[in-house]
Amino acid sequence: MALAKGTRLGPYEILSFIGAGGMGDVYRAWDTRLERDVAIKVLAERLACEPRSLARFRTEAKSIAALSHPNILSIYDAELEHPPLFLVTELLEGVTLRQQIGRSAIPWRRAVQIGSEVADGLATAHDARIIHRDLKPENIFVTARGAIKILDFGLARFKPAFQGKPGSRATTVSEGGSLMGTVGYLAPEQARGETVTAATDIFSLGCVLYEMVSGHRAFNLASPASTLAAILNDDPRPVADYVADVPEELDRWIGHCLRKDEKARPQSARDLGLVLRDLLAEPTAHGRTGAEFESLAVLPFFTSASSPDAEYLADGITETLINQFAQLQHLRVIARSTVFRHKGKDADPIELGRELAVSAVLTGRIFQRGDVLVIAAELINVRDGLHLWGQQYKRPLTDIFAIEEDISREISERLRVRFAPREQSRLVKRYTESPKAYQLYLKGRFLWNKRAIESMRQALRYFEQAVEEDASYARAYAGLADCTSMLAIYGALDPRLGGKRARAAQEMALQIDPDLSEAYASRGFSLLLFDWKFREAESVLRHAVHLNSGDAPAHQWLGFALGLTGQLEEARGAMRIAQQLDPFSASINTTAVFPVYWAHLFEEAIEGFRAAVELHPGYWMAHYYMGLTYAHKGEFGQAILALRHAAEIGDSIWRYSGLGYVYAQAGRPQQARSVLKKLDELGRHQYVPLIYSAAVYAGLGETDQAVEWLRRAAEQRDWMIAWLHVDPIWDSIRSDPRLQGIRVDLGPKP
Structure with a gap:
């Protein structure tokens, strides 16, 4: 008799019928304890009293329970004593x-x-x-x-025992004389x-x-x-x-x-x-092996619904593997933000691989129970759908480094990657020997990647705890630098304090590991926006991309440095590389348009920002700069719509600055002054960059006020001063002699 939907078998709730077999029926069910879908095989009532069928059912349970392999069905639970008898296994979708x-x-x-x-x-x-x-x-x-x-x-x-030892005979004939098989x-x-x-x-x-x-x-x-x-x-x-x-x-x-x-x-x-x-892997007619690959996508590892706290581990392991493989010169690796667009989607990895134009994809699942970590990973050939490799690891959480190293070695061998000098050691390099520090670091990166102010503050605390746990953890110091820099960029931290803390963390990271590309990228970021040393930043960022040519943000910031020194075509080239490495990054697709915007090519800039908005409608900065560009063209209705939307969806006070500027330019001074009032009120309770008010005064044509607020902003080392000589917002006051004391260091070309 079929079980109805909602029937409970212990902690398992029947959801639907899957199919019938010779031994009984199979159902989809919900594990109410671990909150996951499972399959339940229920032994038919007529067979529960047959010794031979009952023995076979118990044999199946014991056999599967004795095995752990990605190519063998996994068993979770069993009821073998009291009817109805059933097995609980992983739920498989397919044929x-x-x-x-x-x-x-x-x-x-x-x-x-x-x-x-x-x-x-x-x-x-x-x-x-x-x-x-x-x-x-x-x-x-x-x-x-x-x-x-x-x-x-x-x-x-x-x-x-195997191989026919005396007494080890295993019959293939049943008691009734029929063949078993x-x-x-x-x-x-x-x-x-x-x-x-x-x-x-x-x-x-x-x-x-x-x-x-x-x-x-x-x-x-x-x-x-x-x-x-x-x-x-x-x-x-x-x-x-x-x-x-x-x-x-x-x-x-x-x-x-x-x-x-x-x-x-x-x-x-x-x-x-x-x-x-x-x-x-036999050679083809062209003399190449069928197992050579030139590109890889590491898709976001899945977590079980019963392991919600393991999400940071899944994301962290995915990002770690991406970063490791991105250092290989002969392998193109899709960047994190592009693959993470597909996080949580149960899509066909082969189809995703074709969409991302790669030759292989790595997928994985993570389950954490206490201090035990289970990771199953699979490598798939996108060209023909073949599985190149698969493995399941069940180890203590403290073995996470060894698991990552095993996966890296296996993938590089299966892809037959050609290693440049020093790349082999980089692939399995450990940046800390402390599993606890590493977990804190992963939690920090997990929150950092959300790019929201509060999550970055939480990330900062995790990075601080990581370096307290291991004072020689270079990557954790790089994370500290990134967080403090970005909090200052978002106007949530005084840039004088943010720049100072970022520089200290970067110096520690580079003292510990002089070849850490992400520390050089972070250092170039600070030189650019807090120290206003554009040429030196360009040199440091070129070194970062030399160390890791797959680092999309390093190419992005190199594009900034080139653009701010007037090398606009070179800047666009660096931005294009960043887009190729990370084609779905909201930040990269938006900032890639900046060299065009700075060059006052507003028609082209509108198209670029509109494309970024279509790709990432929830990214406020794309709407913000599209609105400013419309304003520079004199299309104030479109500009105000875009900037209002940016203000609604953004979390940085910065977003109000452009809206006030455009209200002023559009002949709405009262609304512009309401923005000034809002900035003043906010400034009584938290840090608010003075340059935001300076932009509104510039829009109102109140040059004295704008210049005074810019001068004070420069004293505070506000990062947006770096754009004073290129951003069209300052066109009307840039030539004012009172601003000539504000200098950025262009220096000699490196």
Whole structure:
């Protein structure tokens, strides 16, 4: 009898019926304790009293529980004593291999990839002394993401030892005399009721490979008896008789798997998996290997609903891997903000890879339970959908460094990345030996990436705790510098204090690690906006991109430095590189238009800011600068609409400055003065940069007031003074002799 929606089996609530099998029904359910979707396999009532069926059900539970591998279905829980009996497993979305074979032919490369992953799963089972004994397309599942899972260990046999030690015989015949397994996929020794070994599963896998590649079953005659006779006595036709473009070596290895003598077959599923992967990497007609890759997207790692506190770990590990691979000269890596647009979306990674124009994607899932961390990662070839690598790690949280290093090594090997000098060591470089400091750092970066004032304040506290935990943690000092700088940029911190703290943190980071590119990028940022030393900033930022050519923000700030020294074409070139590295970054797509805006090319600037707004409608700064550009064109209605929207969605007081300026330019002095009043009121309770009021006075044409507020802003080292000689807002007062005392250091060209 089918279970109704809402039925409770212990802590599990039935959501919907998935399907029926020989042993019972399978349901989608909700785990109310861990708050996650699961699958529940309920043993049919009629079988609960049959000793043989009950034994098979319990065997399946124990077999899966004994194994942990990304290519084997994971079990979470079981009720094996009191009816209804059930197993709780991970919920899989997709189709069985049988269904996929029925839909369309499987290209030989994809078939070999599936076979290699099944071999990997079998190797883990065999290491645990478990033989599946019923491997067939119905018991192999292809998830919606293309991952492979081995199902149904109900006929599995635990063996005390392998290779036929005396007394280790595992029968393949039931008490009633019937064969245990599926005719057509049984090995000869199973058909004869003899001992099963690892080679038995390899024969069955050979049958599956044969069927996937050729489109025909290896042994499929008119009756079960004649099929068994063929298994015992006949060899199937070569795969090449059915498919013309199959490599001879693949045909031979399938034949090896189907040898009658079990000793003539591959004796290790792990070795078979390696052989199959080597076939995928055979040289092509052009002399290149099929496993060479030039670009990678590390997609945001998923977290379980039951591990909400692990989100910072998932994001942090994703960002760490991106940063590590971005340092490799021969590998193009998609930047963080671009891939994080897809965070939380259950999209097809192959389709995302094609959208991002990369040749491979890395996906992963993270589950944290107390101090135990489970990470499953998979590398997928975007070109043909093949799985290049997959692994699951279940280790203490303190082993997070080793897990990241293992993933980095495996990915670089699978992609066959060519290393430049020193890149190998950078790939697995540890910036701290303290897991606690690293977790604090990840929490800081997680909050920093939200780019909101309050989250950056919280991030600052985590970075401070990280350096308290490990005073030699260079990256944590770089995080401190970034936070203090950005808080000053947003007007939430006095720039004199922010610049001083940022410089101290940058110096500590570079003393500890003179090759830390992000510290150089942060230093160039400060030189540019707090010290107004544009040429020196340009030199430092060029060094940052030399150390890490994949650092999009470093290219972005280099574009700023070039633009502020009048090198507008070079600035646009640097910004284009930043956009190529991070094509969906709100900040980069907005600031990439600045060189055009500074050059007073307002028509082109409008198009650029409008494109940024369309891409990121929630990013207030894109609306802000689009509004200012409309104002410089004299289109005040459009300008006010854009700036009002920026004021509504922004979190920086800065956003009011432009609105007051445009009200004044549009002939609305009363509204402009209301903005001045608002800035004055806010300034009584918090730091408000004086340059914001100076902009409104400039719009009103009150030059004396504007110049006085600019002079005072310069004394406060307000970062926007750096734009005094380029921003069109100051066109009307820039030539005032009273401003000549405010100097920026252009210096000699580096």
